[in-house]
Amino acid sequence: MSQPALAAPAAEAASDAVGGGTAYIFNTLLFLIGGFLVMWMAAGFAMLEAGLVRAKNTSTQCLKNIGLYSIAGLMFWVIGYNIAYPNFAENSLGLFGIGGTTYGMQGVGEADLETGYSVASDWFFQMVFCATTASIVSGTVAERIKIVPFFIFVTVLTAVIYPVVVSWEWGGGYLDSVHDFSDFAGSTLVHSTGGWAALVGALIIGPRLGRYGPNGQVNVFPGTNIPLATLGTFILWLGWFGFNGASQLAMGTVGDVSDVSKIFVNTNMAACGGVVATIILTQLRYKKADVTMALNGALAGLVAITAEPLAPSVGQSILIGAIGGVIVVFTVPLLDRLKIDDVVGAIPVHLFAGIWGTLVVALTAAPDSGVTFLGQLVGVLLTMVWVCAASAVVWLALKYTIGVRPSEEIEIAGLDVHETGVEAYPDFARTG
Amino acid sequence: MSQPALAAPAAEAASDAVGGGTAYIFNTLLFLIGGFLVMWMAAGFAMLEAGLVRAKNTSTQCLKNIGLYSIAGLMFWVIGYNIAYPNFAENSLGLFGIGGTTYGMQGVGEADLETGYSVASDWFFQMVFCATTASIVSGTVAERIKIVPFFIFVTVLTAVIYPVVVSWEWGGGYLDSVHDFSDFAGSTLVHSTGGWAALVGALIIGPRLGRYGPNGQVNVFPGTNIPLATLGTFILWLGWFGFNGASQLAMGTVGDVSDVSKIFVNTNMAACGGVVATIILTQLRYKKADVTMALNGALAGLVAITAEPLAPSVGQSILIGAIGGVIVVFTVPLLDRLKIDDVVGAIPVHLFAGIWGTLVVALTAAPDSGVTFLGQLVGVLLTMVWVCAASAVVWLALKYTIGVRPSEEIEIAGLDVHETGVEAYPDFARTG
Amino acid sequence: MSQPALAAPAAEAASDAVGGGTAYIFNTLLFLIGGFLVMWMAAGFAMLEAGLVRAKNTSTQCLKNIGLYSIAGLMFWVIGYNIAYPNFAENSLGLFGIGGTTYGMQGVGEADLETGYSVASDWFFQMVFCATTASIVSGTVAERIKIVPFFIFVTVLTAVIYPVVVSWEWGGGYLDSVHDFSDFAGSTLVHSTGGWAALVGALIIGPRLGRYGPNGQVNVFPGTNIPLATLGTFILWLGWFGFNGASQLAMGTVGDVSDVSKIFVNTNMAACGGVVATIILTQLRYKKADVTMALNGALAGLVAITAEPLAPSVGQSILIGAIGGVIVVFTVPLLDRLKIDDVVGAIPVHLFAGIWGTLVVALTAAPDSGVTFLGQLVGVLLTMVWVCAASAVVWLALKYTIGVRPSEEIEIAGLDVHETGVEAYPDFARTG
8 A cells, every 4th residue: 555656756866765774664663653552442442331331330341351452462463363464474384373473483683674664563553453353342242241251252253253354355365356355444354343243242142131121112221431431432533543544554655654644634534524423413313412422423434434544535534434423323223123232332333334434435446446336345245244154153152052141130230240340330329 | 943953963974864755754753643642632621521520511521522623623624724824735725715625635646745744644733733722612611501502612713713813823924924923832822712712701601500609609519520630631741742742843853853852851841840839839728739730730831831842941841830830729719709610720721821831932932033022922912802802702692592501400400411311420329 | 772783684775774863863753652652651550540549539549640740750850860870971960960951951952963862852751760660659558648748758769769770770880780680671670669669668658447357357448440440551551562662762773663563562462461361360260350450460461571571472471471460369369468558459560570570581581691580689689678778768757757647537538538628529429
């Protein structure tokens, strides 16, 4: 995704050319900054989910979030990275080799300019993407899943399910080579993968006790701490500059860093569009501007622009994000009608807005990019089939072996006391 | 604000010179890092305000903060940037042209080294400043303003009122060209503009119900969540490194990056001075070290140093910040005596400390800078007249059309239930 | 710690060499980014501690955290930096000179390429390390120490105690020159120093009222807000990329930036190891995966890798971090058996894991580095003797003059009302 065309004007004066060593440092720095921003998104998901579950399940949700990030790190090192990028480094030990070596091979003395960036910095950036995928699942299945089966699912998701999807596209596989599928920073690869895994989980695990009454009645279980959810959303928004911006993969040329800048603006404006669209829509529809919808509107805008944050104009970006927000407003109640219990709205945000963002690339991509609506659709469907099938196997295996749900007594009392032994807010009297 | 004098030693050895392409990348990177740090300040204001309002109005305050940032983004794109920088780009469509084009025109293929940085990165950095201005207003008028009129005010503020002030100084207009007015990062342009708009809003909207009793009695409405307010302050402090540091506008030379470093230190130390001054002062005056005063002391120190964070010595910076803190301790009770109800103390912090910081530049600026006390005073007064007049028109128009305040019943019950429909802390029993 | 060997391949092609001016900017930028990330750790400690104390002491804890950071800034400027780096700058006024001048001397016009980075950027980076040391003490002695004596202790700690330790190693003193002691980013210098000061404080101040009953009974005082503690941990984790990564002190060569990247990965993976180890261990031992243990496991992993985050392989880093986590699980109850009351577990995390991390460097360091187990042990012991002795003098002096503890009535009622006058959560009904 670099812009070699831009090298020309820069090269006009020899002193304006950016040398290979300097470019290497810039490219590496982009991965490092992008990496720590995306790592920070793990805190964003933790706060969003801690704010949107009920007080009695909050500690468990916190534990799940710090645990899933850590498991993702270990599994992506053990095997995930090697699956995702099978042919990346000549040092790779292949599909089932013990990973980490692909980058570990590049020791200090062996670093050279050929790669154009530090392999370790790229590995770090890829790892935090893997963790993001797991974070998405965590929110949907909250409040009625035990810690151990959840962590087992995360282990498989981050070791195998997600890396396989990545290998098809960013790893240079089938979707990339055959279909010219385009997914700049992962509307499908990251967000829809997490979304499909979450959807299948929600279906197999079932809704929270008492969530759906007879006659289609939906009981609202309001989130316990809206400021935390707001904080989580702002953290995610901030982290997304790294998520999309550093997916340019280089800033060692004038053209690349200009592209990163444009990505920052488009990413930001898509989120703005998502927020304003949800506020206007909920104000018109319900006579109240729903704050949780606005938060999810921001996230939907961000997910939608993630498949292509560079090519669209600012106006197009706002529109893409705004439609993402509209999708959320309409599909959150739809899921409830289908009795699919998604605690934080992750399926509308990450799956539905992710599909929207992926398909619309066919309209905004450069004419000579080869991107087609059909190619995008193939990518969406292939991801769906694989992730749903693989997730279903894992969820069902867990369900019929160690079990995924706590007892009804524990679920009603709240998972915190039994699962993690630590109440989230022990000093405060509860309303119910 | 670059330091061409510094280019000389760097150029001594040809290999030490920083080429044009490399400098372009560094300058752009400064805007990007500064931009995401200032964007993060939106979260800081959200947490500060969510922590300092009462529980019954917290969700509404969260919604206002994510909404105002998004509106600021859209309006600065539609028109604000073009008003602020009317002659900036030859592609500009002028005062009332449909904006965004000024930077949108610089597509990938057209990026060149003449600007010295990516125009999109600069636009992003400018946009987040615009949002900061709106955040200031939000805190003062909290707890008794409906969502819709608040958002309408924000729309006008970010589309017109703030950009006009910017055009006079950073846009190269009257204050800059006639008065040598100096405001490095916006003590007046950003913070006082927000502060004046907030003050006029507080006067026209009036105090919260029950806030001021007969006989000058002041009823304290304590903030609901002090750790969140603390978090918000730390976020703002962190963001301020971007706010002031990246206002150097360049780090592509040894001199520029050294200046950015000095700005980091001075900014940090002014905040330290503000904190320590307020802690000592409140301990001496009230026999208690007031935590909310300490938080506002940090912010006042930051606002005060913002007008000139480069020229002062470290010792001067500490003093400037400390006096900012002292101003807060004395003016918070003063506003209450005047029955001006400022929920979070934004007027002392952003307006009074902003004026102090702007005027003291006359003492700390370089002798050959042309900065005078009179010139600084003209800047302060002109900003006051314009922002107060324009804000008054908007606030009054809102008051006498759709109305700004909710009914007394709603205000007493809390805005959350009626305005956004989402309670902030539904699981917790309230004390009152 | 730069990697000059790496300059060779980079210099193969003249255009690949990174010029001195460019390297200066990169090095400075590393300090600035690292600096703001470590500054952000102050917020992390504040949230961690605010979440783990009881509601009635939360505002006081918030005040202590913003106050200690500010005092650290002032004292490190007044004298601390000069003590820590006595021979650093020729402009230094020596051990007891009035500081700040060492960097203040390097004005804009005087910046030159000889240093290789802006002295102000380095000063900022060093200052935030000093503040970190004080943050560690704050957590251990929470809930039963008055604000004024706490701030006096912080003043001495940041002005003298910590800088003396630094001078022995990073300042080129005894440990560095005689023992080849190695402590890359401060497992001993920062974390153990804070840990020893905290331990001595806990012993002299004594446990919280009612914490230890007769017959060895331990009364658990659960933390009031687990999501805040989780947030604090994530903030610290994020900040640690700056803490360890920027301790490379340079990224102006291909080798240096590759090393920084490796440090990012190792730091991240050590934390992952700490988390997973504590989750597995508490699940096996207590049949519950303890969330506060998992948080402290992350921090222990981070502390443990801090003494040498570059040399180990990824696998070794995971193991070093995991053992750090194991240490926490076993030593938290041990301290309670010894009736040493450490509110947040800072002694196991920062002291015990810090010692572990420091000693293990003898195994992971490069063979030709001169690092020995004995040398590492000398560093640990010398730090212990000095910090314990100096801290004891200060704590005892405070105890027998102005007193360190509030009255029993105030401690039982909570420090917030009496000490800072601001309740943390006034709107919420308490359970007890």
